[in-house]
Amino acid sequence: MLRIFTAIVCTLMIVAGTVTPHGTAATPDKLSRNHQPFELNIMHFNDTHSHLDNVAKRVTAVKEFRKKKPDALLLDAGDVFSGTLYFNEFHGKADLEFMNLMRFDAMTFGNHDFDLGSTPNGHQALVEFIKGATFPFVSSNVDFSKDEKFAGLFTEKISAHPRNGHIYAGIVKNVKGERIGIFGLTTAETKVISSPGKITFSNYIEEAKRMVAEFQKRGINKIIALSHLGFDDNPAVDNDLELAKAVEGIDIIVGGHSHTALAKPVLIHEKAEPTVIVQAGQYGEYMGTLNVTFDENGVIVKQDGKLIPIAKQAADPEAAKLLKKYSDKISKVRNTPLGATAEEFLDNPRTLGDHSKPSVRKNETPLGNVITDGMLAKAKQYSPDVIMALHNGGGIRAPINKGEITVGEVIEALPFGFTLATMKITGAELKQAFERSLESYPREDSGFLHVSGAKVKFDSSKPAGKRVISIQYFDGEKYVPIQDDKTYTVATNTFTAKGGDGFDVFRKIYKEGRITDLGLSDWEILAEHLKKLGKVHPKVEGRIVDVAD
Incomplete structure (x- = not known):
């Protein structure tokens, strides 16, 4: 039963006109008091x-x-x-x-x-x-x-x-x-x-x-x-x-x-x-x-x-x-076939407040995997030294339905127009980035990093900032550990590369001139990758694993 609270009645004065929230003097007028219940909808x-x-x-x-x-x-x-x-x-x-x-x-x-x-x-x-x-x-x-x-x-x-x-x-x-x-x-x-x-x-x-x-x-x-x-x-x-x-x-x-x-x-x-x-x-x-x-x-x-x-x-x-004048203009783009088929529904889950549920902002997802796979493949064309690609979960906004994939679905999955960038980063700095990525777990965090070309193990039972156990990257033959004192080349989107979503380590790297913007649209990279695949069926592969689970 709803508890009824009794307020201490204070003498409050009505102030006519407009006042600033910094305390403009009030002129007394009369008491403001209701004499019967009032319903607000x-x-x-x-x-x-x-x-x-x-x-x-x-x-x-x-x-x-x-x-x-x-x-x-x-x-x-x-x-x-x-x-x-x-x-x-x-x-x-x-x-x-x-x-x-x-x-x-x-x-x-x-x-x-x-x-x-x-x-x-x-x-x-x-x-x-x-x-x-x-x-x-x-x-x-x-x-x-x-x-x-x-x-x-x-x-x-x-x-x-x-x-x-x-x-x-x-x-x-x-x-x-x-x-x-x-x-x-x-x-x-x-x-x-x-x-x-x-x-x-x-x-x-x-x-x-x-x-x-x-x-x-x-x-x-x-x-x-x-x-x-x-x-x-x-x-x-x-x-x-x-x-x-x-x-x-x-x-x-x-x-x-x-x-x-x-x-x-x-x-x-x-x-x-x-x-x-x-x-x-x-x-x-x-x-x-x-x-x-x-x-x-x-x-x-x-x-x-x-x-x-x-x-x-x-x-x-x-x-x-009224809607028709807008929907007609976008329907051509929305419904244009991409030339690829999703073998399964590529979900973009959110917890909606239930932290026990999976989310694009805290868990590896098939859609996140295929997005970063496309980024890694494209980045390697420009810089063969790129070892992995990263994408923030908050930048992935919509699922892709099972069946024929359309251009509109790809744009709505990545609607912000980020471009692809490469960065020079040390192993120690990369660890800092993944600590930032995983600090809120099991809560959602728009800075959660999806990854291609690497495997990350962490322990959510440890305090934030001390959760990353290991980071390995694929060297062409096997997965090998990242070395703190070695410099690597990784790919990400420009929003994250410039320090978006609280990546202070990336912001520092950007200010030091260690980032190159390739100027390639993220959704176009994904569209190209999906067309190359033809039949699209990415899976969760254990790229990001919580050992506490």
């Missing part, structure tokens, strides 16, 4: 990653829920960008048209929303996405000020009257006469797992405490954190569980990043008042719903929610017609 999505094939059904789900709860908020917890041909072709414009159609109330930014930062145009597509939105964005721990492209779009203020197409630290929504505070948080890992460029990130707990205090100064006691931190992601960096435990006053966390499908809301009650956490999986496969009841002091006394399967919805006719 929320619809939420996260990590849609430009998966638009089901978007017309998402529109239906939103419309049907609004018929029952016309005052429900519609929120997005980030990572709209990157992952499919829709994004490769339209750079968020297609996604935005449907978000505007669904009438979102607010969105925060995910790490992948900054993926284009290292491209020649930088974050121009993101800027255009923001400007075109018919809703505001919330982002309290992200500093856009050093990137001139965002000039005039971002303010560190809380606004009770936010403008569409602008970014605020927080906003105030009026729902049935009650004021709701909403602020946004983005994982600090963005700086190493994406390409934010000049954009920087501050401590999520400090910013959350500051935002709660500022809302409370306004007399607002119903507060939502729109979070792209991950439900139970790396606690040493940030996640929603740690946020709920550390910050008093957050009533609801609408989450994203970890792709966790929380069938029911999770209640955290380690503080005086409870915090409810929700997250809706990935790719728009579910619409999350939440209904909460606040007592007269703004304390949640009742909550329930569920995930609505989108596949079971009928397609909204208006949205289906």
